Amino acid sequence: MDSPIINNIFSCIKLNQENERAIYLQLSDEILILIKRGQLTTGQKLPSTRDVASLLKINRITVAKAFEELQMQGWLQSFVGRGTFVSSHIPEFEPKKLQNEAITKAQKIAGFLLNEKQYLFNSYFVPTAEFHLDDGYPDPKLAPxxxxxxxxxxxxxxxxxxxxxxxxxxxxxxxxxxxxxxxxxxxxxxxxxxxxxxxxxxxxxxxxxxxxxxxxxxxxxxxxxxxxxxxxxxxxxxxxxxxxxxxxxxxxxxxxxxxxxxxxxxxxxxxxxxxxxxxxxxxxxxxxxxxxxxxxxxxxxxxxxxxxxxxxxxxxxxxxxxxxxxxxxxxxxxxxxxxxxxxxxxxxxxxxxxxxxxxxxxxxxxxxxxxxxxxxxxxxxxxxxxxxxRYLRKTLTIYEERRNHFCNLLYSELGNAVNFSIPDGGMTVWTEFEKSINLESLAQKAYNKGLYFSDGKLHTYPTYNANGIRLGFASSNKEDLTKSVDILKGLI
The missing domain is CATH 3.40.640.10 (Type I PLP-dependent aspartate aminotransferase-like (Major domain))
Known part of the structure; x- marks a missing residue:
């Protein structure tokens, strides 16, 4: 190999035979990183395919395919009788240290400004708790x-x-x-x-x-x-x-x-x-x-x-x-x-x-x-x-039974801690808790015990705070509703 410096650079390339990505593509990725780092500069002559293959202990055809891939993308140029070079059409890159190859600055922060203030913050949460008193969702087990x-x-x-x-x-x-x-x-x-x-x-x-x-x-x-x-x-x-x-x-x-x-x-x-x-x-x-x-x-x-x-x-x-x-x-x-x-x-x-x-x-x-x-x-x-x-007629009866069961539990198990009216319809019970109960803290403690429900912040306004939340009953069977109320009872 002509240059010991280039020899040292290419010797640092690591290829993973067990990776699903083809070896020639892995090699082209690594060479491209060297170019972007500034370690291979514009007009720099690359080692021959034979030398790279010998150094990395891979097939020469694999190296040739990697070079061809980068030529097609415009990063390399090849001349008969002279060899392969970093393209003269790309600008000089300032040398940069990439501390973590998997997470670069560009993946975290865009280079352009965002008008984030134009949008109010829209929070969302995807719960994974075993039990749930959600915002009023149906039971997918019943859906056709x-x-x-x-x-x-x-x-x-x-x-x-x-x-x-x-x-x-x-x-x-x-x-x-x-x-x-x-x-x-x-x-x-x-x-x-x-x-x-x-x-x-x-x-x-x-x-x-x-x-x-x-x-x-x-x-x-x-x-x-x-x-x-x-x-x-x-x-x-x-x-x-x-x-x-x-x-x-x-x-x-x-x-x-x-x-x-x-x-x-x-x-x-x-x-x-x-x-x-x-x-x-x-x-x-x-x-x-x-x-x-x-x-x-x-x-x-x-x-x-x-x-x-x-x-x-x-x-x-x-x-x-x-x-x-x-x-x-x-x-x-x-x-x-x-x-x-x-x-x-x-x-x-x-x-x-x-x-x-x-x-x-x-x-x-x-x-x-x-x-x-x-x-x-x-x-x-x-x-x-x-x-x-037909599906709606069937589920109407089931959801009504779950509503009645859930409301009976709220009344008998949570006593004076909650205030609610049995809803004529829908899939939730609007439940107002005693003012001394911190709903945000209660929701977090319940989630730690495997029960999800809202912390009530979405229903709070400068002119309105009933310390209330929607407790959904439709998506849970009677046994799960009983366990959910048991968790609540143990926390209040």
Whole structure:
């Protein structure tokens, strides 16, 4: 080898025969690192393939392939009769010490500025505890997963594959899915829609974000109840809207407060969860429902109706949505299958006037060319053959039994430490703890013992702090609910 320095540099190269990455690619990676470190400089002649092979005890053809790889990328140049050189077209690199090859500065911190202050901090936590009193999730063990798998597989084997997989479809969603959703909403919720009134989205959050992007301008007034859903509120703030919170009582949104705001300000949108208010689960009373619709007609604001768990009401039939009584196209209705199937399945829909759907579709295409038409079509099959309806009837009975069991446990085991009302529907019990109990500390101690529940910070506002949390019962069987309450009892 011509240079003892180059000899020493190449002798430091380590190759792993057991690594899944091919040896020639490992070698090309190592040579590239030497170039970027400045140890091999622009115009530097490399040892011959024979010499490198001898030094590293590998096949000469392997070295040749590594050199060819770097030549194709432009890092090396080869000249007949002269040899292989570091390309003269790359700039000089200043020598740098890489303390850890696996974690470089570029992997940790970008070289450009981030406008992080433009977004409020959106925390999330993925629990791994054995027991859980969650935010109101369904039990995936009860979901018709086999039927969904079968329907999805059928989509992959039926005719017309080019139109399913060979090109893009409509950005507003699969026509079959939109037809099925329209029929489903008309039959179960009393809406009066056609497929032209439906837009497929990947869940409620996407629907809220899309509406904020398409219909809310900076400075617009958006009103919602306090306490409320922080994810929705952050979307309002990001849209640079003026967000105004109004109180919630045992009958839902206090619509009289909304009327006062309308007299002072031009309200653009009101966000409501009238069937079971998030987080307190109370239902919006009929007189307030009618007054909310009347105010929307009088003052011209949008009602965004988030009906996140319509299908689960235990004491009587579910209250029909505001959208079912909307005669002037003031309501944008949003629903999803996250609460009936699983949060893992991102399937939802918006229902609104045709011109609204067209406008939202035009904006949606900039964010997501189209949804998952294959999954949507599979869900349409389950709606059309009655699988979803049968599943909901079965789980309604099971979830009601779990609600009753859980509420009995809270009453008998936790005594005066908690205050709650048995919810008419939904999958959670809004539970207020004694003020002396620190929920953040309690949640951490419970998690250490294998039980997850919220620490309540998401439901705390400058003007509201009931020391309350949502304790979900639907995703746990009776035995697990009993063990969960036992853990809580031992900590309080």
């Amino acid at each position: 997963l086999k039927e969904l798998y079968r329907a999805y597989r059928n989509q992959l084997t039926r005719s017309g594959l080019y139109y399913k997989f060979g090109s893009y479809g409509s950005p507003d969603g699969s026509g079959v899915y939109k037809e099925a959703i329209s029929h489903y909403l008309n039959e179960t919720r009393g809406l009066k829609t056609t497929f032209k009134n439906v837009l497929s989205v990947r869940g409620t959050l996407m629907g809220i974000n899309l509406v904020c992007t398409a219909l809310i301008n900076p400075g617009d007034v958006v009103v919602s109840g306090i306490p409320g859903w922080q994810r929705a509120e952050h979307n309002f703030v990001h849209a640079k809207a003026e967000h105004i919170g109004i109180p919630i009582d045992e009958y839902g949104l206090i619509v009289d407060e909304l009327r006062k705001i309308c007299k002072r300000k031009k309200v653009r949108m009101v966000y409501v969860t009238p069937h079971h208010h998030y987080p307190t689960t109370v239902s919006l009373r009929i007189d307030r429902r009618l007054e909310l619709l009347r105010l929307a007609n009088e003052y011209g604001f949008i009602i965004f109706e988030d009906d996140y768990d319509f299908d689960f009401h235990y004491n009587h039939r579910p209250l029909l949505p505001l959208a079912s009584a909307d005669e002037n196209g003031m309501v944008i209705y949003c629903g999803s299958f996250s609460k009936s199937f699983s949060p893992a399945f991102r399937m939802g829909y918006l229902a609104a006037s045709e011109n609204v759907i067209k406008h939202l579709t035009n904006v949606r295409i900039l964010l997501d060319r189209q949804g998952d038409h294959v999954l949507d079509n599979a869900m349409a099959d389950l709606l059309n053959d009655g699988t979803v309806q």
